[in-house]
Structure formats: structure tokens, C-alpha cells
Amino acid sequence: MAEKILVADDEKHIAEGLQMLLADEGYEVDTATDGTAAWKLAQDGEYGVVLADLRMPEVDGLELFSRMRKAGIASEMIIITGEGSVESAKEAMRQGAYDYLEKPLKIDRLKELIPKALEKFQVKQANRQLEQRLSNLTRFGDLIGQSEEMKSIYGMIEAAAPTGASIMIVGESGTGKELVARAIHDKSNRAKGPFIAINCAAFPREILENELFGHEKGAFTGAINEKQGCFELADGGTLFLDEVAEMEPDIQVKFLRALEQRSFRRLGGKKEISVDIRVVSATNKHINKAIDEGKLREDLFHRLAVIPLFLPPLRDRRGDVRLLAESFLRRFAEENGKKHLKSFAPEALEFINAYRWPGNVRELKNALERAVIFARGEQITLTDLRAHELIMSEDREIRIPVGTSLQQVERTLVLKTFSFTEGDHHRAATMLGIEEEELRNRLNMLVAGEVAVAS
Ligand SMILES: Nc1ncnc2c1ncn2[C@@H]1O[C@H](COP(=O)(O)OP(=O)(O)OP(=O)(O)O)[C@@H](O)[C@H]1O
Numbered sequence: 312m313a314e315k316i317l318v319a320d321d322e323k324h325i326a327e328g329l330q331m332l333l334a335d336e337g338y339e340v341d342t343a344t345d346g347t348a349a350w351k352l353a354q355d356g357e358y359g360v361v362l363a364d365l366r367m368p369e370v371d372g373l374e375l376f377s378r379m380r381k382a383g384i385a386s387e388m389i390i391i392t393g394e395g396s397v398e399s400a401k402e403a404m405r406q407g408a409y410d411y412l413e414k415p416l417k418i419d420r421l422k423e424l425i426p427k428a429l430e431k432f433q434v435k436q437a438n439r440q441l442e443q444r445l446s447n448l449t450r451f452g453d454l455i456g457q458s459e460e461m462k463s464i465y466g467m468i469e470a471a472a473p474t475g476a477s478i479m480i481v482g483e484s485g486t487g488k489e490l491v492a493r494a495i496h497d498k499s500n501r502a503k504g505p506f507i508a509i510n511c512a513a514f515p516r517e518i519l520e521n522e523l524f525g526h527e528k529g530a531f532t533g534a535i536n537e538k539q540g541c542f543e544l545a546d547g548g549t550l551f552l553d554e555v556a557e558m559e560p561d562i563q564v565k566f567l568r569a570l571e572q573r574s575f576r577r578l579g580g581k582k583e584i585s586v587d588i589r590v591v592s593a594t595n596k597h598i599n600k601a602i603d604e605g606k607l608r609e610d611l612f613h614r615l616a617v618i619p620l621f622l623p624p625l626r627d628r629r630g631d632v633r634l635l636a637e638s639f640l641r642r643f644a645e646e647n648g649k650k651h652l653k654s655f656a657p658e659a660l661e662f663i664n665a666y667r668w669p670g671n672v673r674e675l676k677n678a679l680e681r682a683v684i685f686a687r688g689e690q691i692t693l694t695d696l697r698a699h700e701l702i703m704s705e706d707r708e709i710r711i712p713v714g715t716s717l718q719q720v721e722r723t724l725v726l727k728t729f730s731f732t733e734g735d736h737h738r739a740a741t742m743l744g745i746e747e748e749e750l751r752n753r754l755n756m757l758v759a760g761e762v763a764v765a766s
């Protein structure tokens with residue numbers, strides 16, 4: 312591809328002269344004889360270099376340069392100046408213009424400058440593209456992650472989404488199964504259709520059936536109106552069946568039949584309703600075990616898991632932990648009006664990296680949301696992070712073995728009370744009969760690990 316150059320000079324003979332000369336050198340050259348026309352061209356042209364006269368009516372060379380910079384146009388700029396305006400040209404260079412040429416133009420210098428400026432442009436472009444590619448790899452839809460494991464998941468989603476095949480996502484709780492399901496929908500040719508999610512564990516048997524298939528008016532006592540189920544609602548889109556192994560076996564049979572025939576009947580209905588849906592399902596169960604135990608019908612499993620997708624737990628993709636922590640920090644700092652909170656104290660980062668995160672991304676996300684709320688300084692400290700751990704503790708009682716020191720009892724009581732009030736300093740202080748300030752001091756000492764906690 313020829314390297315493109317734009318020449319802007321209100322002296323037409325100069326513009327044309329330069330065009331001829333540069334075309335002879337093998338460049339593709341456009342010209343403009345005023346700044347407005349030059350700006351129009353520069354906006355969508357992929358010019359490596361823009362050569363512009365400093366003095367032009369309306370939009371002069373400097374203005375053109377500043378507009379280009381503001382619009383993020385990367386072309387290198389060479390200013391052409393007449394006598395007496397070298398200072399302005401130098402100022403433009405300080406602001407990032409590549410160089411300047413004085414009139415009368417010296418051809419040798421021009422021939423020397425152009426390839427250098429073009430080279431700089433190309434290097435910048437290449438870096439930009441690389442950066443873009445890298446940043447693309449750290450995210451995929453709403454999924455964040457740059458580990459090899461996640462990149463391979465992105466690749467599988469990309470490949471599988473448009474096919475319409477049933478996909479079963481298998482992974483521990485909090486690994487992002489629902490986000491993956493949404494990404495599959497968004498990357499499929501059903502993206503404009505509905506995405507309907509239903510959690511099979513959330514409903515008792517009869518209600519789940521009703522939620523899935525809907526009912527006709529009068530199908531059962533209380534069925535005053537007809538109701539569309541998820542099957543119908545998802546028509547033309549994606550049905551996401553969460554916790555699919557929790558579905559009762561007889562509903563599994565019905566569900567399988569509906570999938571295979573692509574049609575079903577509402578409860579109490581006679582009419583077959585045809586639908587066009589894509590099913591994505593998810594489970595955090597060991598599939599083989601669920602099948603062996605008779606929880607998940609094998610025929611349904613094969614129908615749902617045409618493409619199985621295994622989401623690894625966070626502890627097996629350590630490379631993502633820091634990236635996730637940083638992006639959650641940014642997000643929650645913004646949401647909580649704490650934009651000054653930008654980083655982690657070294658011990659906090661150490662903790663984040665070393666902790667196992669049994670609740671996976673969800674636990675990390677919650678920990679950060681709370682830490683941001685607790686944080687008072689410019690950095691997230693270990694104290695801020697551990698505060699969440701204490702609060703999460705479910706144990707509301709203290710067992711005190713004989714032989715425990717009073718000091719230990721006191722500390723434990725403080726922690727458990729704080730935990731009981733879900734981190735409400737005021738309430739906890741009131742319950743303990745101490746000042747809030749006093750409570751804060753004690754908590755800070757405790758979570759900083761200065762003292763051991765009895766349990
Ligand atoms: N890779 C990721 N990038 C950003 N956020 C994520 C990622 N994975 C999970 N999350 C966030 O973590 C939380 C849990 O994710 P999600 O609900 O998809 O998990 P899940 O695997 O469906 O869990 P469960 O089995 O408990 O339903 C959500 O708030 C989600 O936005």
C-alpha cells in the first residue's frame with residue numbers, strides 16, 4: 312500500500328509542486344488549498360504525514376494540528392512556515408508536531424524528513440494495534456481474564472456461539488458461568504433475540520414446570536390467566552438453564568422431549584407450540600457423579616452438552632486474580648465516589664495473590680466491594696480486605712474454653728459482635744458498650760494481625 316501524505320497550502324502552486332515531487336518519490340499525495348478542506352480530508356484519511364502551511368485562512372496549520380490531536384488522529388505533522396513565524400512552528404513541535412520546514416522549501420531536507428516522519432507514524436500505529444490486541448485479550452464481553460485458560464474459553468465461545476449447538480457450562484460456584492452464557496448469546500446470531508435465564512434450583516417441582524412451560528387459563532386452581540413459560544419467552548433467542556442438575560427427573564423427561572421436538576404444550580393445554588430456541592445450561596456439580604446418582608438423566612445430558620465448556624476455578628488461573636482485583640477496585644471506587652482509591656498496599660496484594668478464593672470470582676468481587684467501602688486511605692490495606700472476612704464469618708456464638716485469657720475473650724467478643732451487626736460500627740459499639748472510635752481502634756489492631764483470635 313502506498314504511503315499517504317496530505318499537503319495543505321493556500322498557495323496552490325506550492326501545494327501542487329509538492330504533490331508532484333512527492334508522487335515522484337512513490338507516495339500517494341492529496342492536496343488541500345485551505346485549512347477547512349484539509350481538516351475534512353485529515354479526519355478520515357489514513358495519512359501518515361500531513362504537511363501544512365502555518366498561515367492559511369480560517370483554519371491555519373496550528374489549528375489543524377490541534378484539531379487532529381484532539382480527535383486522536385495519529386498522522387505526523389510537518390509545519391511549513393514563512394519567514395518570521397519560526398517561533399510558532401517551534402511551539403507546535405513542542406506540542407508534538409514532527410518538524411517544520413521553512414519557505415523557500417529545501418527539497419533535500421523535505422526528502423529526508425518525509426520517510427522519517429512516516430516511519431515514526433508506522434511504529435506508533437503498530438504499537439497502537441498491539442495494545443489494542445492485548446487489551447482485547449484481557450476481556451471478552453463482560454468477562455475479564457488474560458490467563459491461557461480464559462483465552463481458550465474466549466476462543467471456544469467465539470467458535471461455538473454462532474453454531475446454535477447446545478452448550479453446557481460446568482464450573483464451581485462463582486466462576487462466571489452466567490457471564491459466559493450471556494457472552495455466548497451476545498456472540499450468536501440470536502443476540503438481538505431474548506436471553507431468558509431460569510435457575511432450576513430456585514423453584515419447587517410444580518412451579519419450575521410452570522415457569523418452564525407456562526399454563527393455560529384454568530389449568531389449575533388459581534390459574535386465572537394464561538401464562539407464557541421460559542420456553543416461549545426465549546423464542547428466537549437463548550434459554551439459559553442454570554443449575555440444571557437440580558431439575559426433577561420427570562421434568563427432565565418433559566424438557567428433553569420439548570427440546571427434541573422443538574415444541575411443547577403449556578400446562579393444561581392441548582395445542583403444540585413450536586419454538587426456536589438455543590439452550591445453554593450450567594451446573595456446578597460433578598457431571599459423572601450426578602449421572603451415576605440418577606440426578607441428571609444421561610440422555611438429557613448428551614442433548615444439552617453437545618459442546619461442554621469447563622470453567623476453571625480462580626485458584627487454577629492465578630494470572631487473572633490481580634487483573635480482576637484491579638478492575639473491581641476501579642469499578643467499586645468509581646461507584647462509591649472514591650476515585651482516589653487506585654491501588655493496593657503491598658500486604659493487601661500479597662494476600663489477594665496468596666488466598667485460595669474458594670468462592671471464586673464472586674468472592675473476590677464481594678471482598679473488593681466491601682474493602683472499598685471500608686477503605687479510608689488512598690490504598691486498599693490488608694485491614695480493609697480482612698474486614699470482609701470477619702464479617703462473612705457465620706458463627707454467632709463464642710465458645711470459651713477454660714484457660715482462655717480475658718484479653719482473648721475480649722478480642723473475640725469484639726469481632727463476633729462486629730460480625731453479627733454485619734459491619735455496622737455504630738450498632739456494634741453500642742452493643743459492646745464502648746465508643747465507636749474505640750471499636751475502630753480495636754478492629755484495626757485485630758485485623759492487622761497483631762493479636763491472635765480465639766475461636
Ligand atoms: N471473568 C469474570 N470477569 C468479571 N466478572 C466476573 C467474572 N467471572 C465472574 N464474574 C462476576 O462474579 C460473579 C459471579 O459470576 P456468575 O454469577 O457468572 O457465576 P456462576 O458461575 O454462575 O456462579 P453460581 O454457580 O454460584 O451461579 C458475578 O457478579 C460476575 O459478574
Ligand SMILES: [Mg+2]
Binds near residue numbers: 488489553
Ligand atoms: Mg450462576
